[in-house]
Amino acid sequence: MENTETPVTVIGLGLMGQALAGAFLKAGHPTTVWNRTTSKADRLVAEGARLAPTVADALAASSLAILCVTDYPAVYELLDGSEIDLAGTTLINLTSGSSAxxxxxxxxxxxxxxxxxxGAIMAIPPAIGTAEAVILHSGPQPDFDAHKPTLDALGTVTYLGADHGLASLYDVAGLAMMWSVLNAWLQGTALLRTAGVDAATYAPFARQIAAGVAEWLPGYAEQIDSGSFPAEVSALETDARAMAHLIEESEAVGVNAELPQLIKAMADRAIAAGHGGEQYPVLIEEFGKPRGA
Structure with a gap:
């Protein structure tokens, strides 16, 4: 098991990289940093970090290196030099990218x-080092287990599985959830503003609805995983009529109806395919198809 004296290297000192390095320092880990613009390391050096003159030197300083750079091409650009020796190093790549x-x-x-x-960071820089910062990891579990005591300095570290692509997929799945909730709230807010109701007044009601819908997810997940969608609450064809009402009301009061129109078009396709009597999660069949299929 590793302890708080385990050295760690952080390559890439944007706002997130600085937060990562700062969390390691705060937890007592000897921390080496590198960044193309060296001035971004000034605060960290003042707090006790060592600024490496080269990427090769940074990697040689510890057996654990955290990468947080612009994109995957930047990773290769930095690590593919003839002077770079990666043998035995554990690279934890927290750079945003795709599962592929x-x-x-x-x-x-x-x-x-x-x-x-x-890995994927589900947090903003100020949250790094707190329990609110969720850091996702995927790859061989022994490699994760070996460094978890060190990684715990960053927040709530989570292991997803051996497939290296899982962290990226969870990342975008989380973004889909976030934007969908926010977009639905904005749609409702736009509707209510036409009657003089402000966003602050609507927000508690919207939060209650969102929390209630979240309670449905485990049961709906069982339906999806089993491939059986009995209409225990309402049938999709009933939901489609409610969608039509939302569209009509939006258009009547001059609010953009593109979002509900998109969802109703998917529901209409599912109904045409014979799924109108099944429950809403049957739409997974539409979400699982590429556009135009």
């Missing part, structure tokens, strides 16, 4: 003798 990029990066790192975990 994560899997390819794992293959690339493995060819160079490195251990590799891909």
């Amino acid at each position: 990029q994560a899997r390819e990066a794992a293959r690339w790192a493995g060819q160079r003798g490195a251990h590799y975990l891909d």
Whole structure:
């Protein structure tokens, strides 16, 4: 098991990279940092970090390196030099990218003798180092387990599975959830503003509705996983009529109806395919198809 004296290297000192390095320092880990613009390391150096003159020197400083750079091409640009020795190093890549990029990066790192975990940060920089910061990891579990005591300095670290692409997929799935909730709230807010109701007044009601819908998810997940969608609450064709009402009301009061129209178009396709008598989660069949299929 690792302890609070375990050295760690952080490569990439944007706002998030600075927050990551700061959390390691606060937890007592000797921390080496590198960034193309060296001035971004000034505060961290003042707090006790060591600024490495080169990427190779930064990697040599510890067996655990955290990458948080612009994109995956930047990762290769930094680590593919002839002077870089990755053998035995554990790379934890917290750079945003796709699941395909994560899997390819794992293959690339493995060819160079490195251990590799891909990750995603579900937090803003000020939350790093607190329990509110959720950091997702995917890749070989022994590599995660070996460094979890060190990674715990960053927040709530979570292991998802051996597939290196899982962290990226969870990341975008979380974004889909976030934007969908916010967009639905904005649609409702726009409707109510036409009657003089402000956003602050509507927000508690919207929060109550969102929390209630969240309670349905475990039961709906069982339907999706079993492939059976009995209409225990309401049938999709009933929901489609309510969608039509939402569209009509939006258009009548001069509010944009594109979002509910999109969802109703998907529901209409599912109904045409014979699923009108089943429950709402049957729409997974539509969400699982590429556009135009």
